[in-house]
Amino acid sequence: MGDKKNDDCNSRRKFLKLGLLAGAGTVASGALVTAGALIAKGHGTADAGEKIKVLTTTGEVMEVDRNFLTLAPVGRKESHIGLPGRKFVMVIDLARCKNARKCVEECQKGHNLSKDQEFMKVYLLQDSEKTAPYWFPKPCYHCDNPQCVSVCPVGATYKRSDGIVLIDNERCIGCKFCITACPYSTRTFSWKAEEAFEIDQPYSPEKSVPGVEGTVSKCDFCPDLAREGKLPYCVSACPMGVIYFGDIDEDVVTNGLETYKFSDLIRDRSGYRHLDNLGTRPNVYYLPPVDRQFPVDRGLDGLDEEVRSRYDNTPYVKNLKNKEAGK
Amino acid sequence: MSEIISSDKLLKEFAPQIERTSLVGKIWIIFLIAVIFLGAFALYWQISRGHIVTGMRENVVWGVYIVNFIFFMGISYAGALISGSLHLFHAGWRKPIIRMAEFITIISLLIGPVFIMLCIGRLDRLPNLVLFGRIQSPITWDVIAISTDIVGCLLFLYLALLRDLAKMRDFTELKVPKWKKKMYKILALGYTGTAEQQIMLKRATDIMAGMVIAIAIIVYSVLAWIFSVTLQPGWHSTIFGPYFVIAAVYSGSGVLIVAMYIFRKTYHLEEHITLKHFVNVGVIMLVLAAFFGYFTFSEYLTKWYGSQKNDEQLIGILFKDYYLMFILSNYVGVLVPLIVVGFKKLRTINNITISAVIVIIALWLNRYLIVVPTLESPYLPIQDSREAWVHYSATWVEWSLTAAGVAMFCLLFTLASKLIPIVQVSDLKEEPKQVDDIYMK
Numbered sequence: 001m002g003d004k005k006n007d008d009c010n011s012r013r014k015f016l017k018l019g020l021l022a023g024a025g026t027v028a029s030g031a032l033v034t035a036g037a038l039i040a041k042g043h044g045t046a047d048a049g050e051k052i053k054v055l056t057t058t059g060e061v062m063e064v065d066r067n068f069l070t071l072a073p074v075g076r077k078e079s080h081i082g083l084p085g086r087k088f089v090m091v092i093d094l095a096r097c098k099n100a101r102k103c104v105e106e107c108q109k110g111h112n113l114s115k116d117q118e119f120m121k122v123y124l125l126q127d128s129e130k131t132a133p134y135w136f137p138k139p140c141y142h143c144d145n146p147q148c149v150s151v152c153p154v155g156a157t158y159k160r161s162d163g164i165v166l167i168d169n170e171r172c173i174g175c176k177f178c179i180t181a182c183p184y185s186t187r188t189f190s191w192k193a194e195e196a197f198e199i200d201q202p203y204s205p206e207k208s209v210p211g212v213e214g215t216v217s218k219c220d221f222c223p224d225l226a227r228e229g230k231l232p233y234c235v236s237a238c239p240m241g242v243i244y245f246g247d248i249d250e251d252v253v254t255n256g257l258e259t260y261k262f263s264d265l266i267r268d269r270s271g272y273r274h275l276d277n278l279g280t281r282p283n284v285y286y287l288p289p290v291d292r293q294f295p296v297d298r299g300l301d302g303l304d305e306e307v308r309s310r311y312d313n314t315p316y317v318k319n320l321k322n323k324e325a326g327k
Numbered sequence: 328m329s330e331i332i333s334s335d336k337l338l339k340e341f342a343p344q345i346e347r348t349s350l351v352g353k354i355w356i357i358f359l360i361a362v363i364f365l366g367a368f369a370l371y372w373q374i375s376r377g378h379i380v381t382g383m384r385e386n387v388v389w390g391v392y393i394v395n396f397i398f399f400m401g402i403s404y405a406g407a408l409i410s411g412s413l414h415l416f417h418a419g420w421r422k423p424i425i426r427m428a429e430f431i432t433i434i435s436l437l438i439g440p441v442f443i444m445l446c447i448g449r450l451d452r453l454p455n456l457v458l459f460g461r462i463q464s465p466i467t468w469d470v471i472a473i474s475t476d477i478v479g480c481l482l483f484l485y486l487a488l489l490r491d492l493a494k495m496r497d498f499t500e501l502k503v504p505k506w507k508k509k510m511y512k513i514l515a516l517g518y519t520g521t522a523e524q525q526i527m528l529k530r531a532t533d534i535m536a537g538m539v540i541a542i543a544i545i546v547y548s549v550l551a552w553i554f555s556v557t558l559q560p561g562w563h564s565t566i567f568g569p570y571f572v573i574a575a576v577y578s579g580s581g582v583l584i585v586a587m588y589i590f591r592k593t594y595h596l597e598e599h600i601t602l603k604h605f606v607n608v609g610v611i612m613l614v615l616a617a618f619f620g621y622f623t624f625s626e627y628l629t630k631w632y633g634s635q636k637n638d639e640q641l642i643g644i645l646f647k648d649y650y651l652m653f654i655l656s657n658y659v660g661v662l663v664p665l666i667v668v669g670f671k672k673l674r675t676i677n678n679i680t681i682s683a684v685i686v687i688i689a690l691w692l693n694r695y696l697i698v699v700p701t702l703e704s705p706y707l708p709i710q711d712s713r714e715a716w717v718h719y720s721a722t723w724v725e726w727s728l729t730a731a732g733v734a735m736f737c738l739l740f741t742l743a744s745k746l747i748p749i750v751q752v753s754d755l756k757e758e759p760k761q762v763d764d765i766y767m768k
Contacts, residue, residue, distance in 0.1 A: 147558060
């Protein structure tokens, strides 16, 4: 019982924080309006019997039923329209990442992926031989000049006004051209019918759930959560607060605990975009791995044998092994 | 009318290939059908179990299917460029071999696109290409270009067939089932060889010969652009369009030589297809070999010399993991025809055919080296991926379907030669009188 209360508290805290982020609670009121509309349409939800306090546009606190805030998934057509007035951005602080892999796991759970499908990947990069290696989480960059969208022959992948690049798995023909066109290798293909795909839930491109065999999927920046005023799975899952999510127009990003002015963060910490020279204009920024909180090998500790072996071919791990062998 | 009478003798000579199928021929056809059935089973396997049964995985999402697609589209060039341009240049020696070239074109054009469909995850949604087609996508360009090419090449082949069909219709001694006779009658469109008809036919063929060349260049360039519009290190290249075009005609000339060799043997065409033809097509192959070698060299030289990180990584893979393939495709595949056809002493029918076989294999490998190693060396190194996903190797499903594609090619070729003489009968001895300057008028 105590746990549950805690949960509620947490979600309320998060919710209010995002309300702040959204500026005077527009998300909350937006959610209410949409929820109201859904009920009117006959998607009606029964009262959960739990009241949650929200902030309205006029700055008043009001209590609404919990189920009012859970939205029916956005359909294929509506998913083409971005959240009004938003431009989402992500900032990843490489100084904090220690490959805890919570982002990977929560994302898998949240998007109901099979264990062989990951939207988030963590690389062990080393820019050149003498430079220091670092952990590098890689979601989809939701580029402003997305190659994947350009090459799609059927318009199954599209760019929205809020900057998010989504995939309509009901239209995708599975030609995989977008996978080869993406210079960041973010897209995955559903090679077979997974058990995970068989859940009883209406398909929504915003959720990327349920998955569809023979089509392409990828990190979607969790717009369904944004609609509810929540942070993406990877952001809230990260124990180190590595990943910040926010709005580039409002110049705010938060990892759920700390909130920063985006432009200050990028300026003060010399933020950059990966492979910016390709001209794809990503919406994911990285903060360089300086003043690190963890030594890089901590990221190799406590991993499953299988996961650890995925890094065996990196120059850093190869070097480590050579040194061990040398002793 | 003299044209029709004088070629009766020829028709009589070619009649057996249409009237009868030898035992070996029957076994051959049954063998091909068996291979196609194996492919059909593999296809069933792939559709029922998903693409997981192929060797393609997260990183290498395009494999042997795409290689076969490029390969078959490439050999379709044999007819388009070789027969088209020989026609326009009025090269007299072309006559016994253009029918084969045109058959190669149309058959491979029909098989090529099947391979791209094998690679598509949701075949059931293929209509989306039309329903929701986006003109911005090179795949849409490809769909338009290939379908235009198929129509154009069919027309070109049909125009070339017309006079022979008329002859088959008029040739009463031909012992074939009724349906075949009826077919000839319908397909001949009432062509009787009047002067007016000849001029019309000639004009149409000339126009189509030019069109087919242009369309074929477009089709192959578009195919190359599917790769080169992406940012991938091995693909993002400005010379890919012309490079692909040259590689395509090169492989087409190789297949044509092999077809000439096989039909010469099986249908005893020694009288019509002589060493001269092999040498002439061989010389075309030699010129193309030089061009192909030149393009390949400039493509890899610039990548290697500039030593950009990702290019370097790709070159590293090519010369390490794939070095045997690389040598076979880009050294042997260029040098052998240069030497064999280049030195007069080596120019025998057997030698030229062997080098043509080498060219075909080399060009298939060349496409493999363009598709697979690039996908194995993306901008971000392959990490946090399963060990088994890093390197691509095709499974039995992919190989069976590849074999089925080749078998289908051979089968359609064999069947086509059973319906229509493999050598253009009407053109062999004499041209219509007006031929020389119709194009000029």
